[in-house]
Amino acid sequence: ELQLNYYSESCPRAEEIIKEQVAQLYHKHGNTAVSWIRNLFHDCMVKSCDASIYLDTANDQESEKNSPKNFGMRNFKYVETIKKALESECPNTVSCADIVALSARDGLLWLGGPRVEMRTGRKDSKESYLAEVESSIPNHNDSMSSVLSRFQSIGVDTEGTVALFGAHSVGRVHCVNLVHRLYPTVDPTLDPDYAKYLKGRCPTPNPDPEAVLYSRNDRETTMILDNMYYKNILNHKGLLIVDQELVSDPNTSPFVEKMAADNGYFHDQFARALVILSENNPLTGDQGEIRKVCRYVNSA
Ligand code: HEM
Ligand SMILES: [Ca+2]
Numbered sequence: 629e630l631q632l633n634y635y636s637e638s639c640p641r642a643e644e645i646i647k648e649q650v651a652q653l654y655h656k657h658g659n660t661a662v663s664w665i666r667n668l669f670h671d672c673m674v675k676s677c678d679a680s681i682y683l684d685t686a687n688d689q690e691s692e693k694n695s696p697k698n699f700g701m702r703n704f705k706y707v708e709t710i711k712k713a714l715e716s717e718c719p720n721t722v723s724c725a726d727i728v729a730l731s732a733r734d735g736l737l738w739l740g741g742p743r744v745e746m747r748t749g750r751k752d753s754k755e756s757y758l759a760e761v762e763s764s765i766p767n768h769n770d771s772m773s774s775v776l777s778r779f780q781s782i783g784v785d786t787e788g789t790v791a792l793f794g795a796h797s798v799g800r801v802h803c804v805n806l807v808h809r810l811y812p813t814v815d816p817t818l819d820p821d822y823a824k825y826l827k828g829r830c831p832t833p834n835p836d837p838e839a840v841l842y843s844r845n846d847r848e849t850t851m852i853l854d855n856m857y858y859k860n861i862l863n864h865k866g867l868l869i870v871d872q873e874l875v876s877d878p879n880t881s882p883f884v885e886k887m888a889a890d891n892g893y894f895h896d897q898f899a900r901a902l903v904i905l906s907e908n909n910p911l912t913g914d915q916g917e918i919r920k921v922c923r924y925v926n927s928a
């Protein structure tokens with residue numbers, strides 16, 4: 629029941645307003661564009677693209693943001709900037725869940741990513757699903773077969789899954805997610821010079837989780853969503869164990885090679901898979917609600 633331009637009658641400028649806000653935020657805080665993409669993954673993969681990720685802890689319901697799987701997520705407050713702009717033009721009309729989808733679509737363009745067409749009409753959840761986060765979002769060291777079957781279960785095939793990992797061509801990884809590959813001994817699947825660089829970024833085996841020690845996902849083109857990621861992992865410069873597994877698993881490695889060789893092909897596959905992810909099990913019609921603010925459900 630999602631459709632193109634769902635708000636054409638109820639709020640004709642809705643998509644324009646989101647685009648303007650994403651642009652303004654990008655110019656103030658460039659990494660908001662990175663966050664919109666990760667938000668889409670962490671929202672849509674958990675139950676539904678229903679903005680459940682945005683809810684704060686309230687009324688005895690603990691926020692999904694508290695899950696260790698959501699460690700490092702940032703810029704949540706800026707979704708309210710977008711929401712406020714929409715509310716001032718069209719109160720109670722545009723869902724936070726559609727902001728999840730459209731902000732990712734528009735953020736991508738600032739990162740040099742592909743143009744993606746997205747349908748709208750998603751409604752917002754009335755609860756958060758902290759308990760489901762653990763089983764829904766893979767771990768940084770899960771086996772590739774379990775990662776593939778997780779994506780398969782929402783309709784993303786192997787080729788699409790390999791493409792979505794290309795999101796790790798932007799942004800950062802904190803040392804807590806890296807040190808097990810560096811200490812006490814260096815993971816032999818890691819390029820030795822690169823390991824030396826990473827040890828410089830993460831000098832101790834037990835980083836304080838509060839400290840913001842991190843490494844860029846992709847040193848060459850940190851803020852561009854491009855196929856450098858695939859070139860890096862082919863050169864044993866993947867950061868997470870799951871990143872490196874894409875190369876060692878025979879189910880995924882042929883796609884890695886193709887994407888490393890052809891940025892246009894990577895972009896086409898990324899766009900295709902992102903749409904499938906963004907349409908996972910949406911609430912539509914009179915399901916859910918349209919929140920007034922994205923971090924709280926509406927009060928009865
Ligand atoms: C098996 C699948 C995946 C795992 C285990 C995984 C895990 C992670 C981890 C551990 C980080 C670093 C967090 C930190 O230390 O701050 C990260 C960052 C990131 N991930 Fe993933 N990820 C996966 C798939 C995806 C997908 C499908 C997308 C989007 C399409 C995505 C988008 C991002 C982005 C944009 C960042 C950088 C965030 C930032 O800099 O703020 N990831 N991921
Ligand atoms: Ca969700």
Ligand SMILES: [Ca+2]
Nearest residue numbers: 797846849852
């Ligand atoms: Ca890049």
